[in-house]
Amino acid sequence: MLDHNRAYYEVASKLGVHVHDIHDIIVWGNHGESMVADLTQATFTKDGKTQKVVDVLDHDYVFDTFFKKIGHRAWDILEHRGFTSAASPTKAAIQHMKAWLFGTAPGEVLSMxxxxxxxxxxxxxxxxxxSFPCNVDKEGHIHVVEGFKVNDWLREKLAFTENDLFHEKEIALEHLAQ
Structure with a gap:
């Protein structure tokens, strides 16, 4: 949820809209530099007109700058302030728990x-x-939202973040065995 929120606020600022006017930004995989902040599915509404984010923003921004910026956000905050933010992760944790307890709104997709x-x-x-695109029913059951298109760019990024997670798991298991 933390990277999900950061992605929404970044795009809202870039497009000059409120975060509630944006839909279907997905943060896939790991947290940090290997996560995939994906705008290929995203839409936004401005002045009553709904458009695809990729049709409005620069190609290099969508497929390079954006996901790197979201992946490096924690480091940027640390470098700028000298310490990490506590409020943003806390808000994200609360939003995550709220979705588990009360479900998501119809049509709402969260990166979980x-x-x-x-x-x-x-x-x-x-x-x-x-992290997958998910929604949660009123009973608290989490469902991976199906139907999002996976193009070649996204497939490559998903494989990278998946491999990164399995590598991290391997390292963690080695430490636990000591």
């Missing part, structure tokens, strides 16, 4: 880190926690 389910629609291997 969940244990990878068997047979997920995006081909990610089970065994790690991975």
């Amino acid at each position: 880190g969940i244990p990878v389910p068997e047979g997920n629609p995006y081909g990610i291997k089970p065994g790690v926690v991975f």
Whole structure:
């Protein structure tokens, strides 16, 4: 949720709209530099007109600058302030728990880190926690939202963040075994 929120606020600022006017930005995979902040699915509404974000923003921004900026955000804050922000992660944790407890609004998609389910629609291997586009029903059941297109750019980025997570898991298990 933290990177999800950062992505929404970054795009809202770039487009001059409120975050509630943007839909379907997805943060896939890991947290940090290997996560994938994806605008290929995103839309926004401005002056009563709904448009695809990729049709309005510069190609290099969408496919390079944006996801690097979101992935480096924590380091940028630390470098600028000398310490990390506590408010943003706290807000993200509360939003995550609120979705679990009360569900998401109809049509709302959140980027949620969940244990990878068997047979997920995006081909990610089970065994790690991975951020997917999700919604939550009123009973608190989390559902991976299906139907988002995975182009070649996204497929490559998903494979990278998936491999990164499995590498981190391997390192963690080695430390636990000591």
